[in-house]
Amino acid sequence: MSADAAKTEVPAQFPDAAGHFGTFGGRFVPEALVAALDELANAHQAAMADEVFRDEFAGLLRDYAGTPSLLYEARRFSAQVGARVLLKREDLNHTGAHKVRNVLGQALLTRRMGKRRVIAETGAGQHGVATATAAALFDLECVVYMGQVDTERQALNVARMRMLGATVVPVTTGSRTLKDAMNEAMRDWVANVDETHYLIGTAAGPHPFPALVRDFVRGIGDEARAQCLDLTGGLPDAVTACVGGGSNALGIFHAFTDDPQVRLYGFEAGGEGMDTGRHAASITGGSTGVLHGTRTFVLQDADGQTQESHSISAGLDYPGVGPEHAWLHDTGRATYQPVTDAEAMAAFELLCRTEGIIPAIESAHALAGTLAIAPKLTAELGRPPTIVVNLSGRGDKDVHTAGEYFGILDKE
Amino acid sequence: MSERTSRIGAAFDKARADGRALLVGCMPAGYPTVEGSIAAMKAMISAGVDVIEVEIPYSDPMMDGPVIQRASEIALAGGVRTRDTVRIIEAVAATGAPVVTMTYWNPVERYGVDAFARDLAAAGGTGLVTPDLIPEEAGEWLAASDAHGLDRTFLVAPSSTDERLAMTAAHCRGFVYATAIMGVTGARAQTSQAAPTLVSRLREVTDLPVGVGLGVGTGAQAATVAGYADAVIVGSALIRCLLDAPDEAAGLAALRALSAELAEGVRHPDR
Ligand SMILES: Cc1ncc(COP(=O)(O)O)c(C=O)c1O
Numbered sequence: 293m294s295a296d297a298a299k300t301e302v303p304a305q306f307p308d309a310a311g312h313f314g315t316f317g318g319r320f321v322p323e324a325l326v327a328a329l330d331e332l333a334n335a336h337q338a339a340m341a342d343e344v345f346r347d348e349f350a351g352l353l354r355d356y357a358g359t360p361s362l363l364y365e366a367r368r369f370s371a372q373v374g375a376r377v378l379l380k381r382e383d384l385n386h387t388g389a390h391k392v393r394n395v396l397g398q399a400l401l402t403r404r405m406g407k408r409r410v411i412a413e414t415g416a417g418q419h420g421v422a423t424a425t426a427a428a429l430f431d432l433e434c435v436v437y438m439g440q441v442d443t444e445r446q447a448l449n450v451a452r453m454r455m456l457g458a459t460v461v462p463v464t465t466g467s468r469t470l471k472d473a474m475n476e477a478m479r480d481w482v483a484n485v486d487e488t489h490y491l492i493g494t495a496a497g498p499h500p501f502p503a504l505v506r507d508f509v510r511g512i513g514d515e516a517r518a519q520c521l522d523l524t525g526g527l528p529d530a531v532t533a534c535v536g537g538g539s540n541a542l543g544i545f546h547a548f549t550d551d552p553q554v555r556l557y558g559f560e561a562g563g564e565g566m567d568t569g570r571h572a573a574s575i576t577g578g579s580t581g582v583l584h585g586t587r588t589f590v591l592q593d594a595d596g597q598t599q600e601s602h603s604i605s606a607g608l609d610y611p612g613v614g615p616e617h618a619w620l621h622d623t624g625r626a627t628y629q630p631v632t633d634a635e636a637m638a639a640f641e642l643l644c645r646t647e648g649i650i651p652a653i654e655s656a657h658a659l660a661g662t663l664a665i666a667p668k669l670t671a672e673l674g675r676p677p678t679i680v681v682n683l684s685g686r687g688d689k690d691v692h693t694a695g696e697y698f699g700i701l702d703k704e
Numbered sequence: 705m706s707e708r709t710s711r712i713g714a715a716f717d718k719a720r721a722d723g724r725a726l727l728v729g730c731m732p733a734g735y736p737t738v739e740g741s742i743a744a745m746k747a748m749i750s751a752g753v754d755v756i757e758v759e760i761p762y763s764d765p766m767m768d769g770p771v772i773q774r775a776s777e778i779a780l781a782g783g784v785r786t787r788d789t790v791r792i793i794e795a796v797a798a799t800g801a802p803v804v805t806m807t808y809w810n811p812v813e814r815y816g817v818d819a820f821a822r823d824l825a826a827a828g829g830t831g832l833v834t835p836d837l838i839p840e841e842a843g844e845w846l847a848a849s850d851a852h853g854l855d856r857t858f859l860v861a862p863s864s865t866d867e868r869l870a871m872t873a874a875h876c877r878g879f880v881y882a883t884a885i886m887g888v889t890g891a892r893a894q895t896s897q898a899a900p901t902l903v904s905r906l907r908e909v910t911d912l913p914v915g916v917g918l919g920v921g922t923g924a925q926a927a928t929v930a931g932y933a934d935a936v937i938v939g940s941a942l943i944r945c946l947l948d949a950p951d952e953a954a955g956l957a958a959l960r961a962l963s964a965e966l967a968e969g970v971r972h973p974d975r
Contacts, residue, residue, distance in 0.1 A: 310840060320809055320836045322767050324861035324886055326868065465773050471764060478766040483887035485863065582810040583764065585836070595786045596814030597763040 306616070311499020311586075313619035319498040320582045325478075328485045333500040335405050340507060345404065349397055353511065356429070357385050357392045360511075363519035363680070368646035369659075375666040376678040378528065380516045380544060382685060383651065389685030390509055390540040391422040395491060397508030399426035402489040409433040409488045413477040415442055415470035416606030416689060417449025418652075419493030424458035426491075434458040437476040439469040442606065449689065467600050470610050474584050494537025495614035498585030502614050509543030516680050517547040529669060529677035530555040533684065534657040535575070535628065536607050538614035540684035545626060555627065555669070558617060559661030561603035562630030572601035573630040574613040575621050583612040589621075604633040604693065605653040607685075635660040637697055640687070652685035653693065659683075710855050710878040711830035712802045715754060716913040716934055725930035725970040728915060729753035729963060730806065730939035732761045733792045734784025735775040736946065744946060744959055745796045751960040752967025756796050757833065757937065760789050760807040767808075767835045769890030771940040774947060786815050790827050797828030804857070804878075806833040812845075821848035831855025831878050839875035846875065857881045857915075860906065862898040873910035879935060880906060884918045891921030891941040900932045926969030936970050 311317045311333075319329060339345040353359045362381040370377040382390040402410055410432050414420030420436040427434035436453055440462040443450050450460050466472035474497075481490040495505040513531070520528050531548050533541035535558040548554040563571035571577055574589040581590035583598060591599040591611035603609040620626035636653060639660035643651050651659065662681050669677040687694065695701040719726045729748045735741050745756045761776035761784060768776070789805070797803045805824060812820045812832070824832070831854040837845065839858055849856045855878030860869050863886060873880050884899035885892070896919060903914050916929050917937030929936045945962055949955030 318841050319838060320841060321838070322835055322861070322883070323838055323859045323868070323872065324863055324883060326838060326861075327863040327865065465770075466763065466777070475764050475766045479769070479888045482767070485886060582808075582813055582836075584766070590810070592810070592814065594814070596810040596812075597780060598810075 307499065307503055311503065313616045314622055316587050316618040316622070317499060317502060317615035318587055319585060320587065321498045321585045322482060324482050325485065325498070328481070329498055329500065331405060332401070332504070335401055336500050336504045336507070339401055339404060345400065349400055352396045352400070353393060357396060359385060359393070360515040360519070361385055363516055363523060365523065366647050369643055372642060372646060373663050373666045374670060375662070375676050377662065378520060378523065378678065378680045379683045380512060380680060381683055382512060382540065383649070383655070383683050387422045387425050388688060389418055389422070389652065390512055390543055390682070391419050391493065392425070393511060393543070394493070394505050394508045394539060395422040395426040398489065398491045398504070399430045399432065402432060402491070403430055405489065407487055407489045409435070409484065410491045411435045411437065411477050411480050411488055412491045412493060413437050413470065413473040414493065415439070415473070415609055417442070417446040417453065418607055418685065418689065420458070420460070421449055421452045421456070423491050423493070424453040424456035427458060428456045435480065436460050437463050437473040437480070439463050439467070439473050441468040442470065446606065469600070471598060478584070494539045495542050495616060496537040496584060496586060496588070496612060502586065502616055505539050506542045506546060506616065509539050510546040512540065512543035512682065513545060513547030516544055520680055524678055527551055527554050528680040529673060530557055530665065530679045532557040532559065532658050532662045532665070532679060533682035534608060534654045535560050535613060535617060536610050536654060537612070538617045540682050542614065542616055544680070544682040545620070549625060556620070556625060557661060557665060558626055558628045559631045559657045560628055561605055561608035561657060562632040563602040565632055566630055570602040571630060572603040572609050572611065574611060575617060575628040576630045578611070586615045588615040588618040589613050604636065604697070605657065607652065607654040608657065629661060629664070631657045631660045631664070635664070637694070639663055640694060641698070649683070650687035651683055652687050653690045655682070655684045711853070712755070712804065712855055712878045715802050716879065719754070720934065725933055725973060726754040726935040727752065727926065727967050727970045728755040728757050728804070728935050728937040729942050730757040730759055730937065731943060732759045732772065732775045732779050733789040734761060734779035734782055735943070736778060736952070737782055738784060738788050738792060740952065742792055742795045744956065746799060747956050747960050748942065748963045749799055749801045751963035753963050755802045755804060755935070757804050757806050757939070758789060758793055758796065760786060760805065760811050762808040762811060765808060767888055769888040769940060771944050771947060772889050775943050786811050790823050793824065793829045794827035802830050803828065804830050804833055804855070806835065809834060809837045817844040818848045818851065821852040821854055825852040825854055829854070831857060833857040833881055835859055839872055842875065849877070859883050860902065862886055862902050866905065866909070869906055870909040873906060873912055876912055879913040879915050880910060881937070882906060882914055882916045882933070884916050887918065889918055889940050891944070892919035899929065903932050923965035923969035926966045927972050928974050930970045930973035931975050936966070938966055
């Protein structure tokens with residue numbers, strides 16, 4: 293992969309004006325949404341060029357979300373990995389994950405467009421909670437769509453959203469999970485597009501969402517790059533992240549795409565194993581298709597019907613992936629590999645025990661992937677590598693799942 | 705607009721000469737079963753529906769309301785495949801009624817755009833209505849529909865700018881589909897206020913026939929829409945006849961009755 297990375301030229305302006313990353317991305321939407329997507333694309337362009345907007349966003353990230361997040365050298369974990377591991381501590385942000393960056397940016401844009409209502413889809417509830425948080429802060433009406441299966445297994449997050457003033461709508465169609473919540477949010481948006489912004493939770497969906505979300509989370513990588521230079525005097529050998537829809541991974545990758553010596557690794561949810569078919573690895577286990585408004589890698593059957601994904605991590609349990617990742621995979625600039633539930637949970641436990649940090653199970657996939665690639669990188673470089681891992685979120689929300697997994701909950 | 709003649713054009717010409725609108729009735733392929741959907745479509749035709757719109761069931765129908773979602777889920781749970789849809793189209797087209805196909809884009813892309821166009825044309829289908837494909841993304845479909853002589857119907861909406869109306873209509877062949885409301889499919893108590901305005905805006909930029917859909921469910925509504933549109937497109941209200949029925953015979957009877965009521969409506973346009 294290192295040789296490939298060095299060969300690949302990454303053009304400066306991506307996506308193109310119509311939202312294409314190579315053959316991926318674009319807009320596969322009802323015509324009724326095109327006007328709103330154009331409005332959003334224009335607002336995004338104007339906002340990014342507007343110093344007042346950028347200052348306000350930076351101020352919120354600093355004073356409200358608590359960024360820049362730390363880059364922490366995890367020495368005891370490093371010893372187990374056989375690499376110098378630097379953790380980008382997005383788990384310390386307000387609301388406990390990188391997602392707060394995206395919602396604050398989009399909430400500011402919502403206000404800029406003069407809209408008073410936001411809707412969102414959520415799987416585990418993390419993005420729903422983040423959206424409800426921003427809606428409270430910005431005094432916006434907030435409706436969150438959540439698959440009925442998820443409202444039942446994530447009852448605490450449903451309560452958090454309600455405390456923050458949001459309305460949670462359980463979605464009872466299809467597989468009753470994240471992808472169906474996304475369909476339902478799209479349906480709401482078509483019907484209420486004049487006063488409503490669809491605050492999408494990851495770098496997927498129709499143009500301009502993938503570019504817009506990336507721009508709001510790319511501070512992760514900008515900070516990490518500067519922090520790594522400060523701390524080590526050089527760039528890392530590799531940057532790793534988990535990939536669900538792909539926002540935290542793009543967020544940390546972007547600052548490094550023009551540094552060909554920095555390898556980029558995205559770890560997808562391998563669920564029960566790629567050979568079982570029960571996974572959520574769209575790039576490594578899927579094929580090119582159109583889902584939720586964009587052309588990308590999709591888990592689908594021979595007729596193009598979306599297949600259900602499976603992962604112990606609700607945040608990675610999605611049968612598609614953002615189109616920029618599809619393109620980074622295609623060009624070879626980033627490498628994507630699956631990590632099974634079992635591997636992720638072993639890494640989860642290892643971080644708990646070596647560092648006193650309980651990671652989100654999503655982030656545990658990045659840790660497990662890092663464990664897997666370290667020996668190969670060591671062999672390649674002839675020395676232990678320096679690896680920046682995006683610790684995208686904290687594990688409070690996962691305590692129940694992990695407790696059951698490890699069998700450490702007291703029986704009633 | 706392409707120079708190729710439209711497969712469905714003659715039906716519009718005849719309706720226009722008769723001073724009425726066409727009635728387009730939609731049904732998901734394979735709902736409730738493959739044979740059941742063929743029977744339903746034939747019943748609609750015998751009761752006065754002019755054009756059948758066969759919808760390819762899709763796992764993520766983001767433009768559709770609860771009725772079409774349910775029917776699509778049932779069809780998919782029954783194991784219907786894209787190639788069954790082609791067979792259904794062939795069976796229904798054999799009655800002589802024009803058959804258009806409505807499909808989300810991914811099933812076509814997965815089948816292969818050119819292969820699908822070839823098989824659809826061979827089955828006697830007239831063309832595609834594509835609810836999540838806009839002309840900007842349709843390069844492959846533009847080429848395949850030209851190569852196989854199929855019509856293409858893109859959607860326009862009340863939110864479309866004048867430029868987009870003109871651009872979209874220019875890429876259509878056969879007819880343009882005007883979505884009457886900002887929202888998903890499903891019968892509504894009232895017909896849309898936005899639809900007549902949208903149709904007259906379209907008339908400024910195209911001579912193509914205009915079909916209006918989303919929300920029509922009664923003969924009176926059909927007559928209202930027939931007053932300004934060239935085709936009245938009805939989906940959810942017809943499908944609900946089957947969904948709500950205690951058994952198949954009752955469902956078909958209800959379907960025939962509503963089809964006849966709607967057919968009456970499009971023959972007496974409110975002008
Ligand atoms: C902590 C955390 N990391 C990662 C993800 C996956 O999303 P993405 O791939 O967009 O970063 C989620 C989603 O809920 C999450 O909560």
